[in-house]
Amino acid sequence: MIIFYNLFIPTDPAEAKVAIDVLTEQLGQVATSLKEITNKKPTLQSAILYYNLIGNDATFPPTEINALCRKLHPSLECKLSGFYKQASEAVTLQDIHDFCRQEDTDQGTRVTYIHSKGSYHQTLVNMNWRREMTNSVLHPDCQYPPDDRCDVCGSSFYTRFSTIYPGNMWTAKCSYVRKLLSPREGGEYDNKKVESVAKFLKYRLWGQLHSSLLEDRIDYFGLGRYRLEHWIGSHSSIRPCELHRQNVTFELMVTGQVKPEHYEWGMGPRREEVVEELLDATKRLKTDEDAQFREYYYLPGNLLKWFTLYGSKGVPSSKSWAWSFFPAGDKWKKLVEKHGENAVEKMVMESAEDFHSAFSENHERDAFKVNGEDEALFADSTSTMTVFYHISFPPEARKRQSSVLAFKTQLDLLATGQYDIVSRAYEKRRKVLLYYSIAGGDDKLADFVTKQCDAVKSRNVECRKLAQFESYKAKGETLHQLHNFCLAKPSQRVTYLTNQLPTQYGSKWPEIQTSQKIRAFTTAVTSNMCLKSRDTCNVCGMEFYPLPYNHFTGNMFTASCEYVKDLMPPAQFEIKMNEVASDALVSQLGHVFTTELTPFTPQTLGMDQYSVEHWIGSHPDFQPCDVAPVSRSWFPLSCGGSYYEADYSRSNVYDFQWSIGPRRGSAPNGRIDCKTEQRIETKDDVLFREYSYLAGNLYRWYKLYNKAPPADSWIWQWFPKGDLWFHGVENHGSRVVQELTKPYADEGVPFRQV
Helix, strand or coil: CEEEEEEECCCCHHHHHHHHHHHHHHHHHHHHHHHHHHHHCCCCCCEEEEEEEECCCCCCCHHHHHHHHHHHCCCEEEEEEEEECCCCCHHHHHHHHHHHCCCCCCCCCEEEEEECCCCCCCCHHHHHHHHHHHHHHHCHHHHCCCCCCCCEEECCCECECCCECCCCCEEEEHHHHCCCCCCCCCCHHHHHHHHHHHHHHHHHHCCCCECCCCCCCHHHHCCHHHHHHHCCCCCCCCCEEEEECCCCCHHHHHCCCCCHHHEEEEECCCCCECCCCCHHHHHHHHHCHHHHHHECCCHHHHHHHHHHHHHHHHCCCCCCHHHHHCCCHHHHHHHHHHHHHHHHHHHHHHHCCCCCCCCCCCCCCCCCCCCHHHHHHHCCCCCEEEEEEEEEECCCHHHHHHHHHHHHHHHHHHHHCEEECCCCEEECCCEEEEEEEEEECCHHHHHHHHHHHHHHHHHCEEEEEEEEECCCCCCCHHHHHHHHHHHHCCCCEEEEEECCCCCCCCCCCCCCCHHHHHHHHHHHHCCHHHHCCECCECEEECCEECCCCCEEHHHCEEEEHHHHCCCCCHHHHHHHHHHHHHHHHHHHHCCCCECCCCCCCCCCCCCHHHHHHHHHHCCCCCCEEECCCCCECCCCCCCCCCECCCCCCCHHHHCCCCEECCCCCCCCCCCCCHHHHHHHHHCHHHHCCECCCHHHHHHHHHHHHCCCCCCCCCHHHHCCCHHHHHHHHHHHHHHHHHHHHCCCCCCCCCCCCC
């Protein structure tokens, strides 16, 4: 018998006495098992127990532990592997992993893992649970399973919330253990475990996977200290077995009611839920096949974990018990046969129309090159307006027709001139150099654009085609060219236009006044007010709002290249924002962030295609200004609003008033609930953790740019608790979010530090 023991003895004398009682009891169980197995198998002569001692090695030193082992059974040898002042179960699990991967270890060798559960928190539940788990894994049927196919044996094997032996004691075959990732603290297993959960949380946001059976809890997801309980069952090749009869419940075990007559060894899985599940969801899942197919706690979650942790080696074999045991197994099996370890991601991408990148997969993004004939235009930035124009032609007929109309309108505005608030007229003060990309459409539409450009050449507009993309989804490519331009020409100002307005994710209502808004936004960002260079503003648009993220309505703007050049390249920015979204979703499970004001959506997190809406306002040096007129209400709304929403059907929307932002409501109408905003004003636990406030902004700034806004930035005055966050940055730097949210966060979840 080969046993690995994780032993914790506290330093407090009273608590240490409890731990020593636990130690004595468990060593007694080992000795009893050794006697029983020796009687049945005379060839077994001895047992060796390797233990890590954690916390206190003075009250009951290793020499006394070793002597106790010999006293309990002359063939029981105990060896100290290591002593740690502080450590988790990872040190002992790592010893098992190392042992099984040694060249001289027979791969048929079985190793047992036990730990001193309850040595710190001594309760009746922990005592009963520990005794039964220890008895089970030391039982002859776990040490020498009747069916040698069994890889791992324990008291009871469950498939929800994970493939798991609750309590984490087991006997396993080394040929299986060596397939697992190293459980070392902070190692690959830890990181990939978090990554698998983050993937699910993102896919759930896209509406393609669900977790209706259980509430969100870190122990169910296997995060923080609970990750080690999920380790032994983390590989898809596991062939589990268990000692308890099928009708033995978890409750019977923790209440001490399991007797020897309840033992009936068998291959698993033979049971599913270990905790109470949500009744309504359980009923619905019995008859809803699509819900079964998308339920995280069935196959999708397990596949995500197996594929993320082990890649192609995590693909279950065609004969795996998983295909027949879980609902929708046949459907998932076919997908896995087709897509391998990418099956879950492929399903989500094909099911969610909005789930796509803003960038073309095969497009090479070289440094921006200015034609020789254009170089002279940049000698005086006040005489030339440089515009980067993203022209999108969606496939749906009505949307395509609208996009063509928007293109013609915007091109005509550029040819007419720049809007001047004094004269209330368009004046041709600057030559327009128009760099454009086309996304979607066909050659006929591309020719149409070319002809329209040729027609306005005589009206002071020079068009330069950058690229053409087959898919209308490549909405970020023009921004990438704009960024490259600013790297090459940092002294210039640039304007960004698009003929498609951003839509609110999940909204069932169509955008209203679309053509009027496109005309107004285009007029605003090309007006003399926005084109004028100012030290106090580096990005100008129609309306600026800080919530739910820094953005301008319509995502059209004019910016200084001195600011733009310091932004992350847009394609890289999308990748990084997906990483930030993953970390934020996982951190939310640990209550680091709240989303009472603005719930997480792919759009509010800036995931995938939505990253382009976050890009221009993403830098901590961002200084916004806007020009839309501000109309204050004499009769504020009951929830505290004091601004009228701009009416783009009226001409007074062009009564531009330049000012530094923010200067109007927190967010566009309908994006946040103002009553909620008013309610949380007195709730410090929310104000410090709300993701759309400074907790989320600082988290992103440090993740993206490794810096916070300067001392004179508008953000310290505008956001709640700005002064405390400012001093927090001075004291803690990049650790500020972790430090200031610590009083409210769950320490069981590791903070995804910058």
